[in-house]
Amino acid sequence: MDTWVAQAVSKISADSHRSADTHLFKLLVPRLEGIDIYLKDESTHPTGSLKHRLARSLFLYALCNGKITEGTTVIEASSGSTAVSEAYFARMIGVPFIAVIPKSTAQSKIEQIELYGGQTHFVDSAPQMHAASVELANSIGGYFMDQFTYAERATDWRGNNNIAESIFRQMEFEPYPIPKMLVMSAGTGGTSATLGRYIRYKGHDTELTVVDPENSVFYESYISGDTSLTSNKSSRIEGIGRPEVELSFQPDVIDQMIKVPDAASVATILWLEKLIGRKAGASTGTNLWGTLSIAKRMMERGEQGSIVTLMCDSGQRYLDTYYRPEWVSEHIGDTSLYEAELNDWL
Known part of the structure; x- marks a missing residue:
């Protein structure tokens, strides 16, 4: 490895x-x-929600499947809590993180994402998150974590x-x-x-x-x-x-x-x-x-x-x-x- x-x-x-x-x-x-x-x-x-478990599992899943390597920018579609937890783990291993979130997301969550060194990319509503994340990952050569696809298989x-x-x-x-x-x-x-x-x-x-x-x-x-x-x-x-x-x-x-x-x-x-x-x-x-x-x-x-x-x-x-x-x-x-x-x- x-x-x-x-x-x-x-x-x-x-x-x-x-x-x-x-x-x-x-x-x-x-x-x-x-x-x-x-x-x-x-x-x-540590990051204040159930999504801490999910973010940990998603990062381990992506790392062990060869999707994240040194310098990979991680992108996630999230209403906030998953993004907060993923920003925490991204900072832990030293990779950039961008959260694609609705404009209606609670300000406190936005501040926590930024506290952990993450960036935010806003969309008007939740139905737009997935497509915007795919487009962003393709445009910068990043990895779209895609919790909505991988959550059920990342956890043992x-x-x-x-x-x-x-x-x-x-x-x-x-x-x-x-x-x-x-x-x-x-x-x-x-x-x-x-x-x-x-x-x-x-x-x-x-x-x-x-x-x-x-x-x-x-x-x-x-x-x-x-x-x-x-x-x-x-x-x-x-x-x-x-x-x-x-x-x-x-x-x-x-x-x-x-x-x-x-x-x-x-x-x-x-x-x-x-x-x-x-x-x-x-x-x-x-x-x-x-x-x-x-x-x-x-x-x-x-x-x-x-x-x-x-x-x-x-x-x-x-x-x-x-x-x-x-x-x-x-x-x-x-x-x-x-x-x-x-x-x-x-």
Whole structure:
């Protein structure tokens, strides 16, 4: 192997060994009876989100496949969090990084990309990211990382401390150690693919629910089986939802999908803050709304068990958007009906 590549792989692997596992904490919801909800807190990674795991895997995959060598400029299409994490690893191994992101991306994410030495290339909306990334990579001789294609194959879904193995290991001493349900939203579809494959590989009696925001075609594609669906709209929930069915999305390992209104996602993170005193990103709200919906149905059927979902990133990145009432009113709409329903849980 090329000496530079070997050193780059070693640096990224060392980062993994330095990182402690993320916490899994129990959500104490007063009205829940016989059902335990857990949040896997991915906001504690060095770059602040679930995408730290993905970026590490994508870099190792590209390095070991000969796609990145010394001096290669890495380009990624991202709504922000993946770009932040990839900028971190690009700086670590000393290669230039350019993020192709929508103009609507939270300013805090843009600042973090630049903090890690990355550059930004703006497009008007999410549907334009892929083509712009391909064009940019071709024009400068760079490498397009393409998370939406490679996310599902870059991670070792059999184990090796992936997120699925981590969840099941951390659940071992809980009252219901084998979760009834894992709940995850889809951006690339890579994490849901890892979770679904691991459940089957280990033979766990666990189902996988994938939740989807508005302006995303994953849900409709799952229901109809049509993988050619597209949309000309961008997801308003940063980090999840796509205007086309990405190659990393693996519907065959999903047991059910739930469509979650964007106003419900935002209402849920405001409710969560009341419950735990911490802010989370809106994709966490999508996850948790779906989780509470499942818990409600389980209670109505007299079922007991545990449900695990993810806190994808911190809400500190979204203080100027999801946590600003004026912005929510203009871009998301009225959340009061969902807030009232959530407050019933308290």
